Amino acid sequence: MGEGRPEGPPRRTSSPPSPRRLGSPSEIPLAEPTDHDMAHGRSNGSVPGMFPVLVVHGGAGHIPNERAELSLAGVRAAVRGGYAILQGQGSAMDAVVEAVTLLENNPLYNAGCGSVLNAKGEVEMDAMVMDGTDLSSGAVSAVRRVANPIQLARLVMEKTSHLCLTGDGASQFARAMGVPDVSEESLITEYARMRWKKNIAPDANPVECQMGKMGTVGAVAVDARGNIACATSTGGMLNKMEGRVGDTACIGCGGYADNKVGAVSPTGHGEAIMKVTLARLILFHMEQGCSAEVAADKALAYMKERVGGLGGVVVVDPQGGWAARFSSLQMSWAAAQNNTLHYGLYSDENFTQNIEDPH
Amino acid sequence: MGEGRPEGPPRRTSSPPSPRRLGSPSEIPLAEPTDHDMAHGRSNGSVPGMFPVLVVHGGAGHIPNERAELSLAGVRAAVRGGYAILQGQGSAMDAVVEAVTLLENNPLYNAGCGSVLNAKGEVEMDAMVMDGTDLSSGAVSAVRRVANPIQLARLVMEKTSHLCLTGDGASQFARAMGVPDVSEESLITEYARMRWKKNIAPDANPVECQMGKMGTVGAVAVDARGNIACATSTGGMLNKMEGRVGDTACIGCGGYADNKVGAVSPTGHGEAIMKVTLARLILFHMEQGCSAEVAADKALAYMKERVGGLGGVVVVDPQGGWAARFSSLQMSWAAAQNNTLHYGLYSDENFTQNIEDPH
Numbered sequence: 001m002g003e004g005r006p007e008g009p010p011r012r013t014s015s016p017p018s019p020r021r022l023g024s025p026s027e028i029p030l031a032e033p034t035d036h037d038m039a040h041g042r043s044n045g046s047v048p049g050m051f052p053v054l055v056v057h058g059g060a061g062h063i064p065n066e067r068a069e070l071s072l073a074g075v076r077a078a079v080r081g082g083y084a085i086l087q088g089q090g091s092a093m094d095a096v097v098e099a100v101t102l103l104e105n106n107p108l109y110n111a112g113c114g115s116v117l118n119a120k121g122e123v124e125m126d127a128m129v130m131d132g133t134d135l136s137s138g139a140v141s142a143v144r145r146v147a148n149p150i151q152l153a154r155l156v157m158e159k160t161s162h163l164c165l166t167g168d169g170a171s172q173f174a175r176a177m178g179v180p181d182v183s184e185e186s187l188i189t190e191y192a193r194m195r196w197k198k199n200i201a202p203d204a205n206p207v208e209c210q211m212g213k214m215g216t217v218g219a220v221a222v223d224a225r226g227n228i229a230c231a232t233s234t235g236g237m238l239n240k241m242e243g244r245v246g247d248t249a250c251i252g253c254g255g256y257a258d259n260k261v262g263a264v265s266p267t268g269h270g271e272a273i274m275k276v277t278l279a280r281l282i283l284f285h286m287e288q289g290c291s292a293e294v295a296a297d298k299a300l301a302y303m304k305e306r307v308g309g310l311g312g313v314v315v316v317d318p319q320g321g322w323a324a325r326f327s328s329l330q331m332s333w334a335a336a337q338n339n340t341l342h343y344g345l346y347s348d349e350n351f352t353q354n355i356e357d358p359h
Numbered sequence: 360m361g362e363g364r365p366e367g368p369p370r371r372t373s374s375p376p377s378p379r380r381l382g383s384p385s386e387i388p389l390a391e392p393t394d395h396d397m398a399h400g401r402s403n404g405s406v407p408g409m410f411p412v413l414v415v416h417g418g419a420g421h422i423p424n425e426r427a428e429l430s431l432a433g434v435r436a437a438v439r440g441g442y443a444i445l446q447g448q449g450s451a452m453d454a455v456v457e458a459v460t461l462l463e464n465n466p467l468y469n470a471g472c473g474s475v476l477n478a479k480g481e482v483e484m485d486a487m488v489m490d491g492t493d494l495s496s497g498a499v500s501a502v503r504r505v506a507n508p509i510q511l512a513r514l515v516m517e518k519t520s521h522l523c524l525t526g527d528g529a530s531q532f533a534r535a536m537g538v539p540d541v542s543e544e545s546l547i548t549e550y551a552r553m554r555w556k557k558n559i560a561p562d563a564n565p566v567e568c569q570m571g572k573m574g575t576v577g578a579v580a581v582d583a584r585g586n587i588a589c590a591t592s593t594g595g596m597l598n599k600m601e602g603r604v605g606d607t608a609c610i611g612c613g614g615y616a617d618n619k620v621g622a623v624s625p626t627g628h629g630e631a632i633m634k635v636t637l638a639r640l641i642l643f644h645m646e647q648g649c650s651a652e653v654a655a656d657k658a659l660a661y662m663k664e665r666v667g668g669l670g671g672v673v674v675v676d677p678q679g680g681w682a683a684r685f686s687s688l689q690m691s692w693a694a695a696q697n698n699t700l701h702y703g704l705y706s707d708e709n710f711t712q713n714i715e716d717p718h
Binding site for chain 1: 493494495500501519520521522524525526527528529531596599600601602603604605608609611612615629630633634635636639643665666
């Protein structure tokens with residue numbers, strides 16, 4: 001794969017497969033769910049005609065050649081891990097948290113271990129989850145010394161009456177929940193430290209250094225019951241000010257999930273994503289009748305035109321349709337549905353392989 | 360004014376006055392502004408037919424009888440202060456920050472001095488501003504020991520490349536900007552301490568104690584040039600966990616402003632406001648053709664039905680139309696336009712007086 005392709009309009013990378021069919025042999029078609037089942041409560045049985053889907057991304061931006069293959073291998077592994085949960089009749093929430101945990105644990109991405117460093121050379125992370133059944137959500141911002149911020153975000157959703165905890169308060173909550181404190185060093189890779197040093201050098205070009213460093217990770221899923229969830233996690237922006245919070249901890253910006261409409265997890269320039277509330281904007285377009293792909297392209301084009309921001313998104317709709325779209329040069333993404341794994345990095349790429357293929 | 364009125368659908372409190380006319384004798388009608396002037400750039404001249412408007416709120420909820428008159432006097436004073444800036448051809452941003460600063464300085468409201476205390480008996484505040492000309496925004500979350508978080512949020516917008524700073528990072532930025540550190544004690548009122556103690560008592564009813572303690576403050580404005588801004592500030596939720604961040608620091612939830620559509624500042628149950636991204640939701644309805652009033656009512660009814668949340672909003676549109684609407688029992692609000700001051704506390708109230716009336 002080459003570098004240096006010119007920036008252009010949002011890339012066509014995938015379309016929902018059709019026609020729909022059941023995603024797993026163990027699914028037992030039940031009576032048609034009521035609107036209430038779909039929209040307001042977790043329904044108890046599989047939805048006829050629904051086949052589960054999981055889509056993940058490993059960040060939009062410009063991925064150096066030597067890291068491109070590894071980046072694709074990482075998103076394929078993450079989607080396999082999360083999809084196994086969906087195949088076992090697990091929930092969309094379990095699947096997206098599993099996929100994002102795998103990406104946080106992979107030092108290649110800007111989340112968990114491998115996070116970029118702030119101006120002081122430290123790691124501060126943002127993460128959020130959202131459950132489309134009842135719009136419940138949990139987030140942490142500027143959190144330090146936890147291995148998996150996405151799991152802490154889920155605990156905020158499940159164990160508190162709040163939606164977001166920040167900084168020291170988030171750390172105290174982590175300790176109260178028995179989440180292990182990890183060392184700062186265990187989160188910092190040599191690559192992250194090298195980039196940080198390069199960027200604070202007197203001759204650094206901060207704009208150039210920032211380009212392509214958008215390795216936020218995320219996932220969206222629809223499970224066999226029609227429940228929808230999203231998860232996003234990031235180390236933020238290279239050399240950010242201490243305490244900077246980006247889109248990832250901000251509901252509607254860095255993620256949104258609604259069983260009635262779909263789910264979005266974005267990546268890209270956090271400040272631009274926030275200015276246009278990117279995740280919610282895409283779902284508004286879908287509420288107006290746009291497909292996941294068209295809605296994503298409209299919103300990404302708007303973000304570029306209105307505030308000059310590039311980025312990418314993974315999107316699902318309640319029927320299991322999905323899209324992975326980006327206005328940046330690249331976005332590593334992978335999707336799994338109907339036992340097929342899809343993935344790509346550049347515009348118009350949609351490679352496929354059997355989900356059982358171990359590579 | 361009595362207490363104990365039953366909860367119902369969103370209350371009709373105000374409608375945009377019509378027909379439109381110039382707001383100030385000093386306005387000089389200029390050529391019709393282009394779409395570009397209105398939407399993407401700060402235009403330099405007054406817009407013919409536009410008259411400036413400022414709407415503020417002092418929080419939705421249930422205001423004790425003995426504080427009701429004071430609460431109305433406070434929002435009237437804040438709207439007078441901000442409107443004077445609009446009358447002097449000042450910007451919408453200057454007007455909303457002035458109005459919210461006045462409300463933060465008034466110990467009656469849950470923002471700045473008078474903020475509610477968190478579970479540890481401390482003050483942590485959230486605030487945000489947004490400028491509809493270019494969607495730029497600034498926010499602080501869980502910030503301590505500053506008298507006026509709204510001014511710090513504006514500094515984040517104007518002096519950094521970020522949109523939100525949290526906790527210690529926000530405090531460091533404040534010091535770097537020369538914002539004075541104030542004592543924790545200077546922000547805590549006897550009333551706030553009494554309520555905190557009452558709520559941690561062994562026989563406390565936390566639900567009852569939480570009711571009606573939603574004194575978040577906010578403002579929206581359109582200036583003579585057609586520029587639009589919003590500002591929101593809060594001490595958050597009584598007895599919140601340390602580090603809890605509510606809707607106010609979250610763009611699209613606790614505020615949004617877009618010259619093309621309008622601006623919203625909400626108040627109410629932060630977690631519910633976040634789940635439905637209330638501010639952006641109202642503006643989406645306005646983009647679909649709803650008036651400010653209808654859009655606010657639709658979104659508040661949706662928030663109540665979907666996630667069981669009550670609250671209120673102040674809204675403006677680019678033509679100077681405005682609304683102050685709420686699903687809670689009360690919301691203290693005031694508006695100024697065309698030298699008339701409007702205000703109210705209960706459903707269907709819209710008292711008016713001349714802006715020059717000092718009370």
